[in-house]
Amino acid sequence: MKRAQLLLVFLLAGVAAGAVYHFTIKGNVEVSESEVEVEPQTFSVEVGKGAVYVREVTIKNYGGEREIYFEYVVEGPEPEAVEVFVNDIYGNRIHSKNRLSLPAGSPENPSEVRVNVHVEVGEEALAGEYTIYIMAKET
Numbered sequence: 001m002k003r004a005q006l007l008l009v010f011l012l013a014g015v016a017a018g019a020v021y022h023f024t025i026k027g028n029v030e031v032s033e034s035e036v037e038v039e040p041q042t043f044s045v046e047v048g049k050g051a052v053y054v055r056e057v058t059i060k061n062y063g064g065e066r067e068i069y070f071e072y073v074v075e076g077p078e079p080e081a082v083e084v085f086v087n088d089i090y091g092n093r094i095h096s097k098n099r100l101s102l103p104a105g106s107p108e109n110p111s112e113v114r115v116n117v118h119v120e121v122g123e124e125a126l127a128g129e130y131t132i133y134i135m136a137k138e139t
Contacts, residue, residue, distance in 0.1 A: 035063030036102065036136065045119070049127075053119040059102060059136070060110040067099040068136045076130030081122040084132055086115050096137075 039058045047053045059068075072084040086094045094100045094115065105111035117134065 035105075036061050036066070036068070036138075038136070047119060047121045049121055049125050050123045051121055053121075055117045055119075056114055057117055059100075059113045059115060061102040061105040061113070062107050062110045063105065065104040066102050066138050068102060068138050069094055069096045069099045071135045071137060073133040073135075074130060075133075077126035077128035078124070079130070081125035082130055082132070083118075083120040083122070084134065085118050086134070087118060089114055089116070 037060050039060070043055055045053050045055070070086045074080075074082045074084060076082065086100075088094060088100060092098060100113065100115065102113055103111040119132065
């Protein structure tokens with residue numbers, strides 16, 4: 001009986017020693033001070049099916065001149081039925097090829113640029129709560 005227990009211990013130890021690691025992930029993250037902020041930072045709204053909601057936001061730049069564009073993530077019951085985009089005050093859509101220019105500012109006197117966030121809800125959208133993440137990316 002003791003011999004069988006000893007054999008079982010060696011067998012289990014051999015299985016544990018034979019574990020194979022398939023990959024390791026390493027990430028380098030650089031944290032920097034942000035010189036750009038947006039007001040308001042959050043908003044809540046109730047939008048009906050087939051409707052469009054527009055919200056003006058102000059982007060303040062406390063640093064040097066830069067160009068940004070926006071990317072979006074929609075979470076909810078049917079995220080593909082909700083479209084989000086940002087236009088400048090002239091109606092031009094901001095995206096990776098048509099960037100928004102932020103003039104230089106300073107901590108005492110930041111530059112301000114107003115943009116309009118558009119949320120379009122399709123007729124086929126399922127009712128429920130949706131969360132929209134809008135990320136400004138610098139080039």
